Amino acid sequence: MSQESEHGKWTVSSSDESTEENDNAEKPSTSSLSCSGLRYPCSEVRKIAHKRKVCPVEFNDKSFSTVISPAKKQRTSQEGLGWCLSSSDEEPESDSQSKCVPKEAVKEEKLQDFVPEKQPLQRCGVNELSVSPKSEEHYMVPSEGQDTWDLLNGGNPFRFFVTKVNGIKSKYNSGALHIKDILSPLFGTLVSSAQFNYCIDVEWLIKQYPLEFRKKPLLIVHGEKRESKAELHAQANPYENVRLCQAKLDIAFGTHHTKMMLLLYEEGLRVVIHTSNLIEDDWDQKTQGIWLSPLYPRLPHGTSGSAGESITNFKSDLINYLMAYNSPTLKEWADIIQEHDLSETRVYLLGSTPGRYQGNQKEKWGHFRLRKLLREYTSPIPAQESWPVIGQFSSIGSMGADQSKWLCSEFQESLVALGSSMKTVAKPDVPVHLIYPTVDNVRQSLEGYPAGGSLPYSVQTAQKQLWLHSYFHKWSAETSGRSHAMPHIKTYMRTSPDFQKISWFLVTSANLSKAAWGALEKNGTQLMIRSYELGVLFLPSAFGLDAGYFHVKKKMFSGSNEPVTAFPVPYDLPPEPYGSKDRPWIWNIPYTRAPDTHGNMWVPS
Missing domain, CATH: 3.30.870.10 (Endonuclease Chain A)
Incomplete structure (x- = not known):
């Protein structure tokens, strides 16, 4: 079934019916692409992005019709065959097999439906902030020779x-x-x-x-x-x-x-x-x-x-x-590590390892590990219970039918945990800001559309969780001159309502997925994690800050007189919510209505 959108006509072809992706589910694929030239195993989306760098589709109608025709033929040949969702974020029917479902006709809806029009920003349910758009950055080649x-x-x-x-x-x-x-x-x-x-x-x-x-x-x-x-x-x-x-x-x-x-x-x-x-x-x-x-x-x-x-x-x-x-x-x-002196370390290690964990073992890994660290090593600040949380990532897994299934229940409870004297409850009035690039972020990036190869959010996953997109904010890093360098970094933090202070900051390999962070099973008695992940958590107490927060460094690379303990957040605060015409980048549909910075279109076939 084909669909019309402001980005062009698209179909769910064989490339769309492949594995669902989260970056930690950039599922390795050995399929060959005639112009990829890749010599290492990687995901299908990475191979397609490389192919589009080597063999771009120029922005004109003739190129579009030439490339899309084979995809249409391929789609026709797949009718009635069914398709298989095999993502590390997709909940399997059993541990030993992927979740295979009959192929269904895709609802004829516009891509604009992937972000509800005029939907209020969510704090697991409340209106929040508005920020004016930012101008384009000028690109220059960096100089060499930094000591x-x-x-x-x-x-x-x-x-x-x-x-x-x-x-x-x-x-x-x-x-x-x-x-x-x-x-x-x-x-x-x-x-x-x-x-x-x-x-x-x-x-x-x-x-x-x-x-x-x-x-x-x-x-x-x-x-x-x-x-x-x-x-x-x-x-x-x-x-x-x-x-x-x-x-x-x-x-x-x-x-x-x-x-x-x-x-x-x-x-x-x-x-x-x-x-x-x-x-x-x-x-x-x-x-x-x-x-x-x-x-x-x-x-x-x-x-x-x-x-x-x-x-x-x-x-x-x-x-x-x-x-x-x-x-x-x-x-x-x-x-070897045992033989060395690591006493100067001021960060906490936060990892995930595959397994099913019960009792005290639940707190060793994943988001329960974050919950434990925040409970034990943070000091509550007045009114901090309502401070916003921010998640920034390069891929997204299946969150469930609505926010109560994971994001605004067990995961949020870990993100909002405070000192041990405070009861950890997922507050319904805590703003949740999720930063993920829009289609225009990718299109206007230094790499152009191929930058989307490291943002493997699939249409199959997106269609099942339209509710999630009302939490989305644009990628913007103008203060550091990096708005057009697409993020593969993943960060999570809690900020004051004015975005001038942060009570903790995490940089990690973990994207927004249950596979990475873990999900509760057996009525909450067991945490199941699928993947290996690793990050470091910055807490003010480990840096000798009794106030319980870091100031946010206003300019990451400035030589200003900001305190040395001001934290260099690598993107702009406050985050800017999606506008009514903004759409999240989805890798396995074409974008043909506007050229990228190299004058090309995105045709993932």
Whole structure:
């Protein structure tokens, strides 16, 4: 069934009937694309985005008719065959099989229905703010030559960074890092390293290491299976120093989505927790987040097992996370961490690991871990019960038939948890602001429509949760000069009503999905998590702030006289709600009514 929208005519073709996507469900696919040129396993949407970069569809009617015709034929041949939703966010009928349903005719509705017209902004139900539109940013190629050593020692107590972006003014890359900066000899003399990630281009990754480190032992921790695992092994085969470690994924639709580097130096150890896949596109023109640890010195020989712990218990939590893989190879890295002094760490580790957890085990991982940390280490501020929560992410899973099924019940209860003296209740008047790019955000980005390859929200998921879109806010980062670098970063926080203070901030690999954060089962007695995720939580108490909040840094890269403890939020506050004509980016439908910044259309076929 075809549909008409302001973005052009579209059909649910075979590419639309593939797996539902959340970024942590960028389900690996080995299908080949004639012009993709990709040498590594990745998701279908990433392959299509790469194809559209190499073989763009220019903005004109002739190109559109040429490309769409095969898709129409393909759709016709699929009539009556049924289709299968196999996402890590889709609730399976059983753990061992995907949820297969008969193919239904898509309702003839306009794409405008994906955001209810004039719908009030939601705080799990209340009208909220209005902000005027912002102007376009001018792009310039960044200059090279930033001293990364000065960057690490330049008054950044949070050690939170964004990635460099190619194509913006150089001043907006001040204080930003590229992977080559992180792996630079300036940070230490590398002995060996471990890379945990979802999508990995081994050849590209090796080239990011300095020449003198390219033959040092490298462990790659991944979640690939079957054909995509074979592809990864073929990639790694030419490099004798590379070992692979497959993360166990025993629950259907789970992914290994954690993004972490363990860097062992002659001088000590460094931990890097970030949001980028190990592929070139993720380090080029996207907004990504990085937490870079201090250099951890080696403890004296014979030191007791509890030595070198931080006030945040980061050391033991990181070791416990590695041990959850149940891998002898990662036990070696746990032992290395045990031998180092991590006492200078000021962040809390917040991870997810696949499993079903009951009793006290429920609080080890996922959103219940966040709930526990907020209860134990935050101090309530007057009227803080009504402070808004913000979620910002690059993909979305199935939330259920309405907000009460997960978002505004168990998940919100964790986001609004306060000190232990306060009862944790999901307040109906707590504003919930969800930041996710619009179609125009993507169209006007540095990459153009192919930027949507890292925003894999599918039409199948969107059609089932139109209610969610009334919570949406645009991606905007003008104050940091990065509005046109699409976000692959994922952040969550709680802010004051005037958006000048935040009581906590989390940067993580976890998108807005039950697979990543966990969902309750068995009448709330069991938390089920499908995927591996990892992030770090910033709490004021760990930075010696008795007030219970961070001030928000007004300009992320400014040299102003803002306090060193002002937190650098990587996008604009207050968030700007979708307008009546704004639509969330959905990857598997065409956009043909307006060209992107490269003069092209988006035709995902």
